[in-house]
Amino acid sequence: MIEAKDVSLIYENGTVALKDVNLHINPGEIVYITGPSGSGKTSLLKLLMGMEYPTHGYLKVMDQVMEKNRAHEIRRMRRKIGPVFQEFKLIRGRTAFENVLLGMRFLDIPPKSMKEYAMEALENVGLQHKASSLVEMLSWGESQRVAIARAIARRPSLILADEPTGNLDVDNAMNIMDLLASFKDANTTVIITTHATHLIDHKKEGTFIRIKNGTLKVEKREVANV
Amino acid sequence: MKNIVYNIGYFFSEARTLLKIDLLPNMLSIISIGLIFFILALVLSGWDIMNFTIDIIEREAEINVYYKEGLSHEDISKLMDSIKSIEGVGAVEMVDEEESYSRMKDILGDEAHILELFEDNPFSPFIEVKINISESESILNRLHELENIDYIRDNKSVIDRLKDIVSVFKIIGLLAVAAVGVSTLMVVSHIIRQGIYNNRDEINTLKLLGAPQIFIDFPFLLEGLFLTLIGGFIASTMIFILLNYGYGQVEMAIPFIPLPSADSVIREVVMFIIVTSGILGIVGSLLGVANQGDN
Numbered sequence: 001m002i003e004a005k006d007v008s009l010i011y012e013n014g015t016v017a018l019k020d021v022n023l024h025i026n027p028g029e030i031v032y033i034t035g036p037s038g039s040g041k042t043s044l045l046k047l048l049m050g051m052e053y054p055t056h057g058y059l060k061v062m063d064q065v066m067e068k069n070r071a072h073e074i075r076r077m078r079r080k081i082g083p084v085f086q087e088f089k090l091i092r093g094r095t096a097f098e099n100v101l102l103g104m105r106f107l108d109i110p111p112k113s114m115k116e117y118a119m120e121a122l123e124n125v126g127l128q129h130k131a132s133s134l135v136e137m138l139s140w141g142e143s144q145r146v147a148i149a150r151a152i153a154r155r156p157s158l159i160l161a162d163e164p165t166g167n168l169d170v171d172n173a174m175n176i177m178d179l180l181a182s183f184k185d186a187n188t189t190v191i192i193t194t195h196a197t198h199l200i201d202h203k204k205e206g207t208f209i210r211i212k213n214g215t216l217k218v219e220k221r222e223v224a225n226v
Numbered sequence: 227m228k229n230i231v232y233n234i235g236y237f238f239s240e241a242r243t244l245l246k247i248d249l250l251p252n253m254l255s256i257i258s259i260g261l262i263f264f265i266l267a268l269v270l271s272g273w274d275i276m277n278f279t280i281d282i283i284e285r286e287a288e289i290n291v292y293y294k295e296g297l298s299h300e301d302i303s304k305l306m307d308s309i310k311s312i313e314g315v316g317a318v319e320m321v322d323e324e325e326s327y328s329r330m331k332d333i334l335g336d337e338a339h340i341l342e343l344f345e346d347n348p349f350s351p352f353i354e355v356k357i358n359i360s361e362s363e364s365i366l367n368r369l370h371e372l373e374n375i376d377y378i379r380d381n382k383s384v385i386d387r388l389k390d391i392v393s394v395f396k397i398i399g400l401l402a403v404a405a406v407g408v409s410t411l412m413v414v415s416h417i418i419r420q421g422i423y424n425n426r427d428e429i430n431t432l433k434l435l436g437a438p439q440i441f442i443d444f445p446f447l448l449e450g451l452f453l454t455l456i457g458g459f460i461a462s463t464m465i466f467i468l469l470n471y472g473y474g475q476v477e478m479a480i481p482f483i484p485l486p487s488a489d490s491v492i493r494e495v496v497m498f499i500i501v502t503s504g505i506l507g508i509v510g511s512l513l514g515v516a517n518q519g520d521n
Contacts, residue, residue, distance in 0.1 A: 078436030
């Protein structure tokens, strides 16, 4: 699913965001990335989304080599990703339902099923009653949940969620974490960044990546088969 | 493809939103495009009417052959036969003094009383020769070779002048088409680029979600098409009103000038304006959306 070999990301101003990252993530795996602000969590997700390209090293996401000269193929690859952006990136002037639907309009989803998937995703994040509300009328927490609904409605192979619980209360945050984690059962790879370590400390299963100063420390936890 | 069909309603609604978001600039662009197309419609109408008039004049071209005095009926008849045998000559008719006098009376109308000042009929008989204008040169040369001809009156200089005017109109028409094309393309592509800039956040989000470029561009293409088509309709309405009014005035003032029917001119010009506006709208929009990268 994801393979990174000696990947570094150095911005034009010389800032080293990621240094010699080596990573192997399988389909259906759930990955939690933690670390302090500015540690490189968002930079890693940007690399996986093709919003940035490795300065050095080799990165492959869902069989797509991530290189600048492959921008066209990378855009096509993004159709298999369900992204949750830190700043939501919802389209203003549209309702919550329209935003979720818009994320699916160009995918290989049967047109008849799109509205059903969109409504189902809004129900999953507890926002079915806000389906016809304009997104600018929603609170931050609600907007965040619409962004999550847009990602999961797409039936993606890979969910990339950047601080998806940042604006939610603890109960809602736990629910969203559990909801995202549940997609691994459908063989979807889920990668979540968070600085709220208390939300994942109790998790018994998954890959836990701690980033500090652009370097990764990886820990795998597995539930023993009884 | 099935998604494009499914999304047609969405594309139209997005195009409407784009028009509404920048309502004032879009309204001003529509008015500018309408006026530009109106100028083109004026030139095309003039072109169309001129061509028709020249065509009629050419088809009805005739020359008058005055023969020497004192010719017998037999000589005149022989002369007419010789003229008929020339290639490019159509009908050949004898116009006697009385017919000549009567025609001039008709032409002068209310002023015909001036002819009463003459004691005798001042007009001479002549032979009226219908000719093919394209062969006028050779016909005139052959006529000059015939005996018993005193004087030939042709309208060549008038027709040549009209032809010159038509070629000037053609050049003006082509220049107008080129100017309208370039200015419309510039206006439309500028508006589309402005729209793309104003909606850059939404466009970037769609790119990050993996939307194909055609999905992002389609509403902008429709917006450009709407701008020019509405401008084309405005120009068509203006030319419809102007030609109907203008025809009424011209027909009253100079009824003897042959004109094509107003309906046929309006139909041709409106068709051209609508088709051209549609094509320019699409091409202008394509120029506007061009060079949007994958990043």
